[in-house]
Amino acid sequence: MKSLMLIMKMDIKESIRAKWFHLYLIVFGGLVLLLYKLGVTESEVMGFTGVSRLLVTYIELSIAVLPLFIMVATVRTIVGDKESNVLEYYLSLPVQLKSFFWGRFAGRFFSVVIPVIAGITSAVLWGIYSGLNVRWDIYVLYCAIVISLSICFLGIAFLISTVVRRQETALVVVFILWLTMLVFIDIVLIGVFIQYGLPLKIIIGIALANPIQVFRIAALVLFDPRLSVMGPSAYVILDIFGRWGYILYAILYPVVIGVITAVTGFYIFRKKDIV
Amino acid sequence: MIIAQGLSKRYGQILALDNVSLRIRQGERITIIGRNGSGKTTFFRCLLGLCRYDGRLTVAGMEPCLKRGDVLKMVAYVPQIPPPLKLSVKDIIQLTSSLCDLKESDVIGYASALGLDIKENQKKQFSKLSGGMKQKLLISIALSRRPLILIMDEPSANLDPEGRSALYSIFNELPDDTTLLLSSHRADELKGLTTRVIELDMGRIIKDEEL
Numbered sequence: 001m002k003s004l005m006l007i008m009k010m011d012i013k014e015s016i017r018a019k020w021f022h023l024y025l026i027v028f029g030g031l032v033l034l035l036y037k038l039g040v041t042e043s044e045v046m047g048f049t050g051v052s053r054l055l056v057t058y059i060e061l062s063i064a065v066l067p068l069f070i071m072v073a074t075v076r077t078i079v080g081d082k083e084s085n086v087l088e089y090y091l092s093l094p095v096q097l098k099s100f101f102w103g104r105f106a107g108r109f110f111s112v113v114i115p116v117i118a119g120i121t122s123a124v125l126w127g128i129y130s131g132l133n134v135r136w137d138i139y140v141l142y143c144a145i146v147i148s149l150s151i152c153f154l155g156i157a158f159l160i161s162t163v164v165r166r167q168e169t170a171l172v173v174v175f176i177l178w179l180t181m182l183v184f185i186d187i188v189l190i191g192v193f194i195q196y197g198l199p200l201k202i203i204i205g206i207a208l209a210n211p212i213q214v215f216r217i218a219a220l221v222l223f224d225p226r227l228s229v230m231g232p233s234a235y236v237i238l239d240i241f242g243r244w245g246y247i248l249y250a251i252l253y254p255v256v257i258g259v260i261t262a263v264t265g266f267y268i269f270r271k272k273d274i275v
Numbered sequence: 276m277i278i279a280q281g282l283s284k285r286y287g288q289i290l291a292l293d294n295v296s297l298r299i300r301q302g303e304r305i306t307i308i309g310r311n312g313s314g315k316t317t318f319f320r321c322l323l324g325l326c327r328y329d330g331r332l333t334v335a336g337m338e339p340c341l342k343r344g345d346v347l348k349m350v351a352y353v354p355q356i357p358p359p360l361k362l363s364v365k366d367i368i369q370l371t372s373s374l375c376d377l378k379e380s381d382v383i384g385y386a387s388a389l390g391l392d393i394k395e396n397q398k399k400q401f402s403k404l405s406g407g408m409k410q411k412l413l414i415s416i417a418l419s420r421r422p423l424i425l426i427m428d429e430p431s432a433n434l435d436p437e438g439r440s441a442l443y444s445i446f447n448e449l450p451d452d453t454t455l456l457l458s459s460h461r462a463d464e465l466k467g468l469t470t471r472v473i474e475l476d477m478g479r480i481i482k483d484e485e486l
Contacts, residue, residue: 006374013361014361017400086358086360089352089413091325092323092325092347092350092352093347093371093375094375095347095374097343273325273326273327274326275320275326
């Protein structure tokens, strides 16, 4: 446990020095400031006003960007360390493989989650300071789904990182995966599937399997009082699960995906040559 | 201390180690020489449990792949090329001190003997140091661990003449029970420091002689 904590601390320190983290901070911290500056809290869209409106916009923008940022920042962790002989050095020290792998995972988790949660929290604090109405249920839900989504994409990125041999390959795999997930959301290909009469079960299955779509429904549609952006599959899914059932699914499913992929990544990491 | 029997390691089509068998007694000082790609680094990596291999290999009776943690408590390693660690010098010393239960003051002392001022460089990122400074820091950390087996892959490659001379003096002062494994392209470079020379070529031992 001691070495896991030390590796986690090391990973956080490395992240703080890394350029990707500075860009990440600018994007997710700056986004809140930008939305305030643009007067998002004063407008009303989809029935949302004030801080809720800002949070919905923030999360809507995060849907596309957050998974990509997490995967690009993480996918080079193991394969990059291997290529640059960093792994050779650290693992010549008396560190257990599990401490190294899970320490890296935990460090990266905090590095990607804290800036986004800080962004959401600062929006809420600003709202309180400005005397705006704060929807705490949305705040809690958004924090939960950001954490859940981060675990999901960290797990996927760690798995890719342990499987591929080169950083370039890892990045290509990430982009293809991200684009595939982005394409299979309600407003893009699923709409086309419905138009061409694909069986509903398959469409719902695709929508429920896609973490970005799950994230989108939970973040955007669940609290949409006018159901104005509800996609066709999202409508059916909400009808099947119900409000709380879907919230539970939206939080647990990405965590399960993340844990399964990360554990698989760890077993591959343990079985293969370290360098 | 170290026993290899029919040790082989293959990377795809390349046979990096080919049926290597040897015994190394505790306290021996050995130079492993050979051209680039002769298998020196692969042999070290096998000893550190960093790669899978065929055949049998034991360090103090333990298989490095199966008992990595226990083996690595006894072994300190300095790689041929310092890795581009993103931590600061201070962070690296703190991390290795905590992981290996070593005293930071020992690292500072060895670094000073090798000509590296830790206080002056502690805030610098490791990867921004010169090649020689990186090597001196990694050597200082390895020495501070007071290992039973000290493995150094081309330790003097990046060192200035003063640093090299200081390192050789430190080698001479190592406890008698410390097994020293050094690699080099040339045997004459480490002459006087070691008591046995093993030459590798194409992954095979082609010479093994006591000096």
